[in-house]
Ligand SMILES: Cc1ncc(C[n+]2csc(CCOP(=O)(O)OP(=O)(O)O)c2C)c(N)n1
């Protein structure tokens with residue numbers, strides 16, 4: 001059979017075993033050797049890691065290119081860190097502190113890990129969809145003519161087979177198909193086990209049909225080279241038939257049982273005192289176990305060949321790699337192995353089998369036959385790593401001193417947003433050119449119509465507005481082209497947030513900064529909440545504009561109201577939320593947001609992040625005023641005085657959002673018998689809350705210092721806290 005690599009295959013085989021050993025040992029060290037101090041469970045997934053060690057070694061050590069971006073299934077984090085350790089991007093210290101504070105993360109994290117994670121994973125399904133949307137964003141950027149000097153990358157998801165149960169993957173597939181998805185590789189680690197169970201028979205065929213249905217290629221890697229060779233032997237065809245008909249549960253159980261169990265079963269079911277018996281008889285128990293475990297996903301040559309073939313075109317590909325959960329470990333195939341840990345005796349036996357000397361368990365080349373210089377030379381030449389850090393930087397897009405405030409006596413904040421966007425669309429600025437909008441089928445009803453009319457919808461190919469061509473009058477022109485700046489999505493909020501996550505990382509993934517704005521209905525934020533959380537967790541930068549909010553939709557809107565979203569705005573890390581009452585406030589917030597989403601995360605004064613603007617459809621009389629510089633600053637600090645309380649104030653009215661007219665009215669009524677009443681507009685409960693919390697902490701720290709470690713009773717009572725000091 002054709003061998004694409006010659007001697008490199010030997011080195012890859014050795015490194016693949018080293019990766020398996022290091023991942024296993026990292027988890028073992030964290031659970032059995034390291035003193036965690038608190039006795040809490042640590043965990044880690046030796047079986048899930050073993051299952052994908054060959055696939056990941058094939059990719060990272062050979063098939064991937066620096067421009068490719070990868071989402072690794074969460075439970076393969078130890079494999080990822082082990083590979084990066086071999087490549088010189090991960091430290092021993094962090095491996096030794098795996099799952100501990102400051103150590104390598106349980107699940108690959110773009111923000112918390114330091115070894116070049118492309119997309120954070122952990123909540124299964126999200127990383128998969130992220131690769132799809134990142135691929136669409138790559139197309140968007142390149143069709144604008146930006147960054148075309150850089151090579152186009154593959155967006156690669158490494159997927160657990162049970163992960164495919166997550167609905168957001170299907171939602172994403174449909175959207176990908178609509179937009180003509182390219183350059184996306186999904187590699188399914190088809191070990192036929194989830195956490196609790198062994199998966200249904202024939203699931204792969206459903207994946208295949210589904211992926212093909214959406215226009216992708218499917219490559220099923222079922223049998224490794226050793227099996228393929230055995231099938232050529234006399235009796236091999238019957239063996240193949242047996243393997244392919246074997247139920248998942250039985251295959252797993254026999255794998256766990258090992259060579260003798262395989263022999264018994266195969267002799268019982270296939271033994272013919274002829275060719276098949278001879279085929280089995282030619283192999284020792286160990287050789288028989290190796291043969292039966294030689295599935296496509298554990299076969300380096302098959303994997304390399306499949307990845308090389310997929311590199312020659314840009315169609316999306318789903319690889320279904322047959323694997324065994326716990327491959328190469330005593331946990332292999334056992335249905336309870338998901339969170340199972342090898343016991344110290346088993347690890348000791350593996351250490352010996354790997355030729356690793358006691359005390360040298362972390363050695364990068366310990367126990368390998370190839371000389372260290374040769375291994376190092378190989379690793380130095382690994383294409384994925386050859387150019388060093390793979391994250392790009394992008395310049396900041398200038399933001400004007402102020403955005404022109406749309407004029408109008410009565411307006412809702414949603415309408416004002418539409419006018420602000422229209423104003424930006426008319427201008428020929430770099431800012432406007434870098435804005436990209438997206439919406440899950442609520443473009444018009446969230447007031448983006450004016451922007452879209454001017455800037456057009458994005459599509460890889462031109463498509464005229466048929467209604468316009470047919471001379472049917474409409475307020476909206478839906479012209480699709482590569483120049484378009486609006487990405488229209490179907491009604492799936494998960495997709496909106498994953499798209500924002502992908503757009504909002506473009507500066508780092510593509511080296512081209514985008515200023516993404518997503519609009520949606522406020523009540524449906526919860527629908528995509530986990531994707532929103534992950535977008536923020538990986539430090540994607542975007543502006544989310546949500547209307548209608550609160551009960552302003554209608555007097556009676558049933559569950560179609562958004563009551564809990566202000567709390568989401570306050571609670572979500574990495575997302576600053578605002579709720580304006582008037583359009584001039586919104587103009588200040590939007591301008592601030594354009595700056596904020598471009599600020600570095602480690603900015604000392606204001607660390608950058610994403611922004612959520614909670615708007616309303618309630619039309620409110622607009623104050624005819626010029627905001628003072630002080631008010632402008634206060635608006636983006638969380639609150640400003642509409643009416644400053646005087647020296648004799650007893651009452652201050654504080655309000656948020658579109659109840660402003662009622663608040664003004666209340667102040668008028670109270671002022672009839674009280675003096676100096678104040679009116680405070682809370683523009684961001686989120687910022688006020690975090691400001692208060694920070695001030696409280698500062699006070700506590702000051703008190704702590706003043707009292708040398710013991711907080712005064714007065715302070716504790718004032719803060720309403722009970723503090724327990726250790727030792
Ligand atoms: C959204 C979400 N739900 C549940 C989990 C808990 N969980 C983690 S892994 C897993 C099973 C994964 O099985 P599979 O995808 O087949 O992975 P593998 O067999 O490779 O471990 C579950 C239920 C999770 N991480 N995320």
Ligand SMILES: [Mg+2]
Pocket residue numbers: 160161162189190191192193194325
């Ligand atoms: Mg599985």
